[in-house]
Amino acid sequence: MAEQLPADRPTLEAVAARAGVSRATASRVVNGGDGVRPHLVDKVRTAIRDLGYVPNHAARTLVTRRTGAVAVIIAEPEVRIFSDPFFSRQIRGISKELTAHDMQLVLLLVEDRGDYDRIERYLAGGHVDGALAFSLHTDDPLPAITRRIQMPTVYGGRPGWTGGAGDSAAPWEHGPVAFVDADNRGGAREAVRHLLSLGRRQIAHIAGPLDQTSATDRLDGYRDVLLDADPALIAEGDFTAAGGARAMAELLDRCPGLDAVFAANDLMATGALGVLRERGRSVPGDVALVGFDDAELVAEGTDPPLTTVRQDIEGMGRLMARLLLRTLDKAHGAGRQGGPGVPGSVITPTSLVRRGSA
Numbered sequence: 001m002a003e004q005l006p007a008d009r010p011t012l013e014a015v016a017a018r019a020g021v022s023r024a025t026a027s028r029v030v031n032g033g034d035g036v037r038p039h040l041v042d043k044v045r046t047a048i049r050d051l052g053y054v055p056n057h058a059a060r061t062l063v064t065r066r067t068g069a070v071a072v073i074i075a076e077p078e079v080r081i082f083s084d085p086f087f088s089r090q091i092r093g094i095s096k097e098l099t100a101h102d103m104q105l106v107l108l109l110v111e112d113r114g115d116y117d118r119i120e121r122y123l124a125g126g127h128v129d130g131a132l133a134f135s136l137h138t139d140d141p142l143p144a145i146t147r148r149i150q151m152p153t154v155y156g157g158r159p160g161w162t163g164g165a166g167d168s169a170a171p172w173e174h175g176p177v178a179f180v181d182a183d184n185r186g187g188a189r190e191a192v193r194h195l196l197s198l199g200r201r202q203i204a205h206i207a208g209p210l211d212q213t214s215a216t217d218r219l220d221g222y223r224d225v226l227l228d229a230d231p232a233l234i235a236e237g238d239f240t241a242a243g244g245a246r247a248m249a250e251l252l253d254r255c256p257g258l259d260a261v262f263a264a265n266d267l268m269a270t271g272a273l274g275v276l277r278e279r280g281r282s283v284p285g286d287v288a289l290v291g292f293d294d295a296e297l298v299a300e301g302t303d304p305p306l307t308t309v310r311q312d313i314e315g316m317g318r319l320m321a322r323l324l325l326r327t328l329d330k331a332h333g334a335g336r337q338g339g340p341g342v343p344g345s346v347i348t349p350t351s352l353v354r355r356g357s358a
Contacts, residue, residue, distance in 0.1 A: 010051040018047035069104040073133040085295040093317025138211040155179040160213035182311035187350030188221025200260035208264040244268025248275040266291040288358035304356030
């Protein structure tokens, strides 16, 4: 006896017949279109559930011109991405927002400059609807790539690359740059003012890599408060614990009498803390220490716990995804329901979290 073939899977026509609507109406509901009365939407969704209908992805892509996927591009080597909790929290926020809208996340990492050819081919190949990119450096080729292939993109961090934009009003060929960032400069000012309020007067700064706007903005905030700061009290790190340790050793060699340090992120602050302990300096007794990020696993795990500037990293990830989804909806003429509009760029507030280190 021949093996019986499984029954055909339900079709869109079957869904329409079950719901008592036209195929066009059923298609609009399945593909997220608008213009369908709510009670008909409910009927179609009930029919989909009852029949176990699963849309054909290829056919759906032809109809909607959407892949249902978004590329997340992080312009950092893999070793840094998986050692810095900032990235996992940002990705978590992005993933939550995309999942809520039935979108897939495709993670693309940049180990070296040669990877950009691969990334450009992937983006231009129609595999994703848009891109979210963060941790870009000044000379990063990604903005030119996305502009050239007209890929809708939202950036994490204030743009500062050549040919880009310093603020949301500066136009590109295809309009303003959409980005989400924290108030890095304001947060840095608050950190330094806090150290001054403790009576500290020789306040050093461990900056991040100065080809990234988050680092330059935090350095500018430090200088806003300490207008006559000695350049010897500033050392550049790289947003890693090892980089923070190197910068702290350099600062102590140059300025052994320093009594406070503002580090541009929490990982560098942990590296600085280790060097201070090795050099026999107590924290906060001899040297008060403040970080930036409030990555809980880092800030709460130090001894003493780290005073730091909090930015809503996960929330920023969600905002990035939301901005991109609204851009895609506008481009395809299908507005999503719920919530007020989000502007083309967003600067989120920061706040000082006081713990034991300062």
